[in-house]
Amino acid sequence: MGLKATYDKQGYVIIPGLIQPEEWDRLESACQRVIVRTRDGFWPHRRTLGSQFPPYDSKHPDSWGVQHLMHPDLQEASFVEWYTSPVLLEAVKELLGCEEGDLQMELLNLLINPISHDFALRWHRDDIPEDASMEDEQIGLSNWRYGVQWNTALYTDSCLFVVPGSHKIPRTELQRELSSGQIPESPLEMPESICLVLKPGESVFYNSNILHCAVYNSKEQRATLHGCIGDIRGGFSRARNILQHGLSWMKGPAFAQTLPEGPARMMLKNLIVMYDSTPPETLSKYSLKN
Numbered sequence: 269m270g271l272k273a274t275y276d277k278q279g280y281v282i283i284p285g286l287i288q289p290e291e292w293d294r295l296e297s298a299c300q301r302v303i304v305r306t307r308d309g310f311w312p313h314r315r316t317l318g319s320q321f322p323p324y325d326s327k328h329p330d331s332w333g334v335q336h337l338m339h340p341d342l343q344e345a346s347f348v349e350w351y352t353s354p355v356l357l358e359a360v361k362e363l364l365g366c367e368e369g370d371l372q373m374e375l376l377n378l379l380i381n382p383i384s385h386d387f388a389l390r391w392h393r394d395d396i397p398e399d400a401s402m403e404d405e406q407i408g409l410s411n412w413r414y415g416v417q418w419n420t421a422l423y424t425d426s427c428l429f430v431v432p433g434s435h436k437i438p439r440t441e442l443q444r445e446l447s448s449g450q451i452p453e454s455p456l457e458m459p460e461s462i463c464l465v466l467k468p469g470e471s472v473f474y475n476s477n478i479l480h481c482a483v484y485n486s487k488e489q490r491a492t493l494h495g496c497i498g499d500i501r502g503g504f505s506r507a508r509n510i511l512q513h514g515l516s517w518m519k520g521p522a523f524a525q526t527l528p529e530g531p532a533r534m535m536l537k538n539l540i541v542m543y544d545s546t547p548p549e550t551l552s553k554y555s556l557k558n
């Protein structure tokens with residue numbers, strides 16, 4: 269089966285080799301710098317322990333993610349260069365079945381291990397609330413075709429668990445019960461769930477509405493690039509999910525000036541068109557609670 273067929277069937281596919289050998293050291297040292305900056309309290313855009321979705325509680329001292337790696341204040345050019353690199357975008361275009369001109373710039377974050385204690389995210393779908401009716405869940409799943417999310421691990425990563433195939437089917441009674449607010453005791457209690465183990469340099473592309481959860485071990489080093497790209501043929505179907513992260517900085521001249529040659533400018537323009545045309549009621553349709 270080809271990559272796209274596998275992705276469509278399972279809801280995820282693992283692809284190696286999307287960080288070129290000559291990019292690796294630069295990207296890894298940039299990750300190390302932003303991790304230190306975040307843990308030392310000098311980067312406010314972070315995912316904090318205790319919060320599953322934005323807005324993240326700014327008071328918790330420990331972090332499980334660094335937000336907005338492409339933000340101009342970080343001055344780390346390697347992130348936007350990698351995010352718009354030909355090898356990565358080829359994979360994205362193949363999975364979305366779209367042309368370069370359809371690509372919409374979205375998020376690039378870094379997922380890291382907490383240091384004070386372990387943390388976990390409960391079973392969820394990123395853009396469908398846990399209490400959605402079966403009908404709404406089916407509508408949400410059917411419409412969620414215009415973007416792809418991925419995790420690219422710099423170090424072995426065994427944090428993410430998914431139920432293969434669950435990106436197409438509303439939850440069963442049992443899946444609903446196990447995804448209603450509680451942190452799982454063990455993710456493998458969920459029937460048919462698997463751990464998506466990534467080796468260094470491997471990426472998993474996944475439908476972010478697949479039923480998934482994550483477990484963060486404070487003793488195991490994690491630096492996993494976590495991005496997503498949209499397809500403008502989806503209109504503003506992704507607006508709520510993307511814009512909840514606070515992307516007004518992407519509209520300013522400081523960010524535009526950092527963009528490399530290539531498709532980056534067009535991808536940003538596509539994001540801004542969506543941003544500016546999204547009706548406010550679209551943004552408030554669901555409010556995902558922590």
Ligand SMILES: O=C(O)CCC(=O)C(=O)O
Pocket residue numbers: 379389394419427428480481482
């Ligand atoms: O840590 C991960 O790999 C998954 C994160 C996640 O599911 C989320 O941020 O919604």
Ligand SMILES: [Fe+2]
Pocket residue numbers: 392393394476480
């Ligand atoms: Fe998620």
